[in-house]
Amino acid sequence: MSNPILPRRTVFRGALLAAAAAFNPVGRSWASETRPGFISPPPLDGQLLLDDAARTAAAEDYGHIVHHRPWAVLVPGSVNDIVKMVRFARSHGLRIAGSSALGDSHSTQGQAQVAAGIVIDMSALSTLHSIDATSAWVDAGVQWLQLLNATVLQGKSPPTLTDYLELSIGGTLSVGGIGGQAFRSGLQVDNVLELEVVTGRGDLVRCSPTSHKMLFDSVRGGLGQFGIIVRARIRLVAVPSHARTYTALYNSLPAFLADQKSLTDDGRFDYVEGSVVTAADGSRSFQLETVRYFDPRAPPDDAALLAGLAFQPGTARATDTSYFDFVNRLAPLVAFLKAQGLWSLPHPWLNVFVPQARAATFVQYVLDNTPPEEIGEDPVLLYAFRPSRLTAPFVRVPLGSHAFLFSLLRTANPGTPGNVAALLAKNQLFLDKLKQLGGKAYPISSGPRTPAEWRQHFGVRWPWFAIAKRAFDPDNVLTPGQGIFA
Structure with a gap:
């Protein structure tokens, strides 16, 4: 494809009036017009927003728990705008971070927020520049769904996809990006071939x-x-064009985990996930979800694929869909949650990586300390992957041949401060237990919050992490919301 595909958002120079702004390096304040003692920011192709609505939106993420208002929001009209603003921030002691989409960043603890700094609305850069037989060259603000809409027409797809596709490519590549294909293909960060990056030096x-x-x-x-x-x-x-999804229920947690481990080794399925199911009476079972991609001219052999698995007899089900409908299967649920107002409630999520040898112990501990009313109908994910497939050094997972993603994707309902605080305290209880067992937080939700906790999280990789920070962001300009560096 030689011509760029139209971006998801229009060019802002034509849609909005450029905001004239100035910064006071002494008083650490902004103004919408030039004043004595104020410094004008560099000329931009996009705009720098100072209005309350834009700044309030930038103080939100999917968690709706942490709220840090920036001084300004950059809506870049080009990559060069980001270069200019990072250099400006570095020169004047400002902090800066990129957010995938203001008000809809899918982190939950303020990771992409900047108190009294500059937030970059990366969704303004959303062009698919080219797609060929083996790769796609895209802006970081492109959503995975947008990319798939283009590649599936050519019978192509990224190897690993998150279950929710309306996430930005740059956002998930910054954290990892895990899905049910990770046991085979690694995380999304393991399937990126090349990056264009604006460092903390402004290069x-x-x-x-x-x-x-x-x-x-x-x-x-x-x-x-x-x-x-x-x-x-x-x-x-x-x-292939189609996907057959198999589901089956287990009463035994150890048997459920053992079968997942086996399936990630023998490779009979293209996708392996699982979840904890809570019945109306409060009882719990475990649902296996596996998928085989196929061409309708050669459908899967159900008996062979399900052979040897220890699920409850009579609970196996198979459903055929197109490949695209399978990977985008959450779209109706997301639309429902948004329509019901549940999307905007606080989400005190917990996402962790648990070592295979201690998975049954940890999962049972969490379930024993999580009454059904704290989960409701929210998903609780539990599935295996192989750490050996992961190549990005700063994505920290447990040692061993196998590990499990365990996710409490809870909605605080009611979303009162007291209820949110209680659920976050539970998350900390579980994180403390996880550390004892050699597990790691997946830092899109509750996890390390202080420099000391981050040093423990990175472990033997911490010296390398600190060296890279000094090399590429020596003035600590970028992404303070993680709390990694003081």
Whole structure:
């Protein structure tokens, strides 16, 4: 494809009037017009917003728990706008961070927020520049759904996809990006071939495994600490047109975990996930969800695929859909949640990686301390992957041949401060137990919040992490919301 595909958002120069702004480096304040003692920011292709509505939106994320208002919001009209503003922020001691979409960033603890700094609305950069047989070169603000809409027409797809597709490519590449294909293909960060990054020094650098490798390895899963991803080359693989989804129930947690481990080893399925199911009477079972992609001319052999698995007899079900409908299966649920107002409630999520040897112990501990009313009908994910498939050094997972993602994707309903605080306290209880068992937080939700906790989280990788920070963001300009550096 030689011509760029139209971006998801229009160019802001034509849609909005540019905001004239000035910064007072002494009083640390902004104004919408030039005043004595104020410094004008660099000329921009986009605009710098100072209005209350834009700043309030930038103080939100999917968690609706942490609220840090920035001084300004950059809506970039080009990558060069980001270069200019990072250099401006560095020169004047400001902090800066990129957010995938204001008010809809899918982190939950203020990770992409900046108190009294500058937030970049990365959704303004959302062009698919090219798609070929093996890769796609895209802006960081492109959503995975947008990319799939283009690639599926060519029988192609990224190898690993998150269950929810309306996430930005740059956002998930900054944290990891896990899904039911990870046991086979690794995380989304393991399937990026090349990146264009604006470092904390204000340098625009294209990096890959063979060019500026240290930056490439640092930025993938680097939590936005070293650079702002502005473009990415995503690996594509051929996919059949259809998907058969199998579900089955287990009463035994150990049997459920053992079968998942076995399935990630023998590779009979293309996708392996699972969840905890809470019945109306409060009892719990475990649902296996596996998928085989196929061409309708050669449908899967159900008996062979389900052979040897220890699920409850009579609970197995199979459903056929197109590949696209399978990977985008959450779209109706998301629409319902938004229509019911549940999307805007607080989400005190907990996402963790549990070592395989201690998974049954930890999961049972969490379930024993989580009454059904604290979960309601919210999903509780539990599925296996293989750490050996992961290549990004700063995505921290337990040691061993296998590990499990365990996610309490809770909605605080009612969303009162007291209820939210109680659920966050529960999360901390579970994190403390997880540390004792050798697990790691997946830092899109509750997890490390202080420099000391982050040093423990990164463990033997911490010295490398600190060296990379000094190399690419020596003035600590980028992404303070994680709380990694004082």
